[in-house]
Amino acid sequence: MPRRCGPEGRKSCSDVLSNGRRRPPVTNSGGARGAAGLPLRGEKCRRCGPASACCGQLAPTATDGHRRLRRDESAGTHGRALCAGDRQTGRPAVVFVPALGVPEDLMNVASECGKWTRSVLLDVLGPAGRVDLPTFATAVAEWLKVTADAPVVLAGHSTGAQAALHAAVQMPGAVRALVLMSPTFPPHLRQVPALLRATFRNVAHESLGVWRAVLPGCVRIGAVTLFRLLRSAQHDQPEATIADVRCPVLVVRGEQDPFCPEPWATRLSNTARRGQCVNVPGAHGFPHQHGTNTSALIAEFTERCT
Known part of the structure; x- marks a missing residue:
């Protein structure tokens, strides 16, 4: 059951724990599956051929009628977005920024949020190349600048939370509320040996479904790009950046997450102008394993911020 960070351990939302179920992937005309069941760059959508000229939609399946693919270009970055649901009156859209730019990481929670508002899962890194955290954050900010027609709830996971944090500072008018799920890295994990030890501890608590998803x-992004992004994220200082965020901030961490220990999450929420920290069951990959629970937390936080 979710509880607030800190010794009091008070409940902050209803007990809605439920394993999120991954929806069946959509296949392209050649039968190959891309990230989250979407056509990869250079592949074809069912209706339009090359993804770069895509009309913006995938043919719906019986269980997946609300997903649609849109390809955006901003600041020279080729991006795409997987959308679910429709924006409801009084409820802003939720835009997700995945860890290390891997969209499969947040498929479950993005699908769940699509049940109560418009949910957008970003893939803004483009082809593998010289990508670091500042590039990642700028790509998210540019996407918001070009695409968002109203302030959104921006939700990032892990290194995606770091990118979302910087994007919220760069585009304050585009972000109504910020959700940081398992934000990385506390100072003691900014060296490779300590990070490796935390990785081994996390493996013991992570579900196999998380690894199968991400x-x-x-592999698609590539080891060189992942390493460059990871090392630049270790050099980042979220504890300094979060003080410049104008909107309300919710920090969510898994109770068994060694990458985001409770003192670190509490420090971030206390540094924010309007921050709150919540503990939930699970390890670092809790948004994938508990998509329904995470969606409910975001929905409750959104209601309080609107």
Whole structure:
């Protein structure tokens, strides 16, 4: 059951713990599956052929009628967005920024949020190349600048939370509320040996479903790009950046997450102008394993901020 960070351990939302179920992937005309079941760059959508000239939609399946693919270009970055649901009156859209730019990481929670508002899962890194955290954050900010027609709830996970944090500072008018899920890295994890030890501890608590979901995306992005992004994220200082965020901030961490220990999450929420910290069951990959629970937290936080 979710509880606030800190010794009091008070409940902050209803007990809605439920494993999120991954929806069946959509296949392209050639039968190949891209990230989250979407056409990869250079592949074809069912209706339009090359993704670069895509009309913006995938043919719906019986269980997946609300997903649609849109390809955006901003600041020279080729991006795409997987959308679910429709924006409801009085409820802003939720835009997700995945860890290490791997969209499979947040498929479950993005699908769940699509049940109560418009949910957008970003893939803004483009082809593998010289990508670091500042590039990642700028790509998210540029996407918001070009695409968002109203302030959104920006939600990032892990290194995606770091990118979302910087994007919220760069584009304050575009972000109504900020959700940081398992934000990385506390000072003691900014060296490779300590990070490796934390990784081994996390493996013991992580579900196999998380690894099955994210490993194909990691392979697609490539080891060099992942390492460059990871090392630049270790050099980042979220504890300094978060003080410049104008909107309300919710920090969410898994109770068994060694990458985001409770003192670190509490420090971030206390440094924010309007911050709150919540503990939830699970390890670092809790948004994938508990998509329904995470969606409910975001929905409750959104209601308080609107």
